Amino acid sequence: MTQVTPVILCGGSGTRLWPLSRSGFPKQFLVLSGDNSSQSLFQQAIERINAIANADIELGDTLIVTNEDHRFLALDQLRELKDIQATLLLEPSGRNTAPALTLAALxxxxxxxxxxxxxxxxxxxxxxxxxxxxxxxxFTKALQDCVAVVVADQSNKTIAILGITPTAPETGYGYIRRNPQAGAHHEYTVDQFVEKPDAKTAQVYLNDGNYLWNSGMFVLRASTWLAALKEFRPDILLATDEAWQAKSIDASGDTVFVRPGKAQFNAIPTESIDYAVIEKCPQSKFPIKMVELDAGWNDLGAWDAVWQVGKQDGQGNVTSGDTLLTNTSNSLVHASSRLVSAVGVENLIIIETADAVMVADRANSQDVKHIVNQLEAQKREEKNLHRKVARPWGWYDSVDEGERFKVKRIQVKPGASLSLQMHHHRAEHWIVVKGVAEITNGDQVITLTENQSTYIPQGQTHRLANPGKTPLEIIEVQSGSYLGEDDIVRFEDTYGRS
Known part of the structure; x- marks a missing residue:
């Protein structure tokens, strides 16, 4: 029986899918497309990779490498999947995929x-x-073939990679050049990795037939990765191992959180798996083999890709949410919070959220990243967070804001609580609209039900908790000279944020 450990790399920010994808809620946690429209990309990835178990393959717990800030997003979505046991490896900062895979191997x-x-x-x-x-x-068969390729190598040095059958002269992907002779498990020797080509070169690759897209999916032994990294980038291995030795471990239910040492991890050189190791493997002592995958793969690197994989109507339009279209063709229209209509347009991307609207020509959808860069330069919050923000205890939605006031709708999960906290610059009024609230207000602890309210003075220590079995919803009205989310001093916190 072959022991296999699934590894999900979940650290990207997906800026090209703004405004739906943001650093606080990146694209992997969104429901965008795929076989199951009710599941996020993250959930689909977990279920796909766990489907490779068979009579010869025994799966261990899934390892998920993600950002510390996204741990509760991942945890909430994991809990919706049945029979998936996972360990979360939490990066304090993004250092690209080579350090992430090294954490998983360790x-x-x-x-x-x-x-x-x-x-x-x-x-x-x-x-x-x-x-x-x-x-x-x-997909399952191709990954099983990759596992068989690695098992067949007695030297434990072979790396297998999935190469995607190209369907167009794509300039947005790196390519893999294979030797045309196939092996016993439908694998090909990789002769060379080539960078993203221009349009003319991409057409040459497509016509050749021996160039495939690099999927970023690999199969190898844990020891093989560590040995190859030691060979090609020993600085990354040494720095990551130092962070690993300084790790801490805790848990939420059955899910284990592993945190590498923060200071040590932040000192790791930033590099991708490809640049650090994979592209150096051909003709090295770490042979690299490729199994071809022709399965409707897409990495959803831009809104145009979301349109391509979406369910198109008779006019080539892909819609989501409350939309009305007339005389419109070959467009993607996504409505999150209100009616969005399009009249007499074609080849457009129209994305609406509660706090932003983005319109782009489909051919230029990659350039959304330039808008994100402007948002970052202007320090605008729309780059990072939606109006509705997920929190480990529930969520809040900032429904209105003006000079010296802000109004939020807050939901707290059954049995959950916010941190014991206080604010230097604002007071808060809480009105219960659904459920039961247990409120710590200074030295007092009170219980409020629907239509009851309380006042939290500026500088007062307080906490909101839901002791009930149904979600608690309140309306919060803040007033004061500064209403930023960073005006929070935490004294106690169930979620390790104090």
Whole structure:
């Protein structure tokens, strides 16, 4: 029985899908497309990779490498999946995919249920969290072939990669040049990796037939990755190992959180898996093999890609939410919070959220990143957070704001509570509209029900909790000289934020 550990790399920010994807709620956690329209890309990735188990493959717990700030988004979505046991490896900052995979390899070798006499060395099956695949069966078979390729190598040095059958002269992907001779498990030797080409070169690659898109999905032993990294980028291995040695571990229910040392992790050189190791492997002592995948794959790198994989109507339009279209063709229209209409347009991307609207020509949808850069330069909050913000205890929605006031709608999950906190610059009025609220207000603890209210003075220590079995909703009215989210002093917090 082959021991296999699924690894989900879940650290991207997805800025090209703004305004729906933001740094506080990136695209992998969005429901955009795929076989199951009710699941996020993250959830789809987990279920796809766990589907490779068979009579010869035994799966261990799924390792998810994600940002510390996204741990509760990941946890909430994990809890919606049945029979998935996972460990979350939490990065304090983004250092690209090479350090992320190194964390997973170290956890796989000596983490929970790990090293036995130093011989624990599972095969890692690695996939990003933000891709779509239409043919799940073909995907499963291709990954199983990759596992067989790695198992067949007695030297434990082979790396297998999925290469995507190209459908167009795409300039947005790197390419893999293969040797045309196939092996016993439908694998090809990789001769070379090539950078993203111009349009003319991409057409040459397409015509050649031996160039495939690089999917960013790999299969290799944990020890193989660590040995290859030691060979090609020992500085990354050393720095990541130092962060690993300084790790801390805690849990939420059955899910384990592993946190590498923050100061040590922030000192790791930033590099991708491809640049650090994979592109150096051809003709090295780490042979790299490729299994072809023709399964309707897409990495959703821009809004045009979302249009391509979406369900198009007779005019080539893909719509979501409350939309009305007339004399409109080949467009993507997404409405989040209100009616969006389009009249007499074609080849457009129209994305509406509660606090932003983005309109782009489909051919230029990659350039949304320039808008995100402007938002960052202007320090605008729309880059980072939606109007409705997920929190580990529930969510809040900033419904109105003006000079010296802000109005929020807040929902608290059953049994959850906000931190014990205070604000230097604002007072708060709370009105319960649904459920039961337990409120700490200074030295007092009171219980409020629907239509009851209370006042939290500026500088007062307070906490909001839901002791009931149904969601609690309140309206919060803030007033004061400064209403920023950073005016919070936490004294106690269930979620480790104090």
């Amino acid at each position: 956890q796989a070798k000596d983490g929970a249920g790990g090293a036995q006499n130093g011989l624990h060395d599972p095969i890692l099956v690695i996939t990003p969290a933000d891709q779509t695949v239409k043919n799940s069966g073909a």
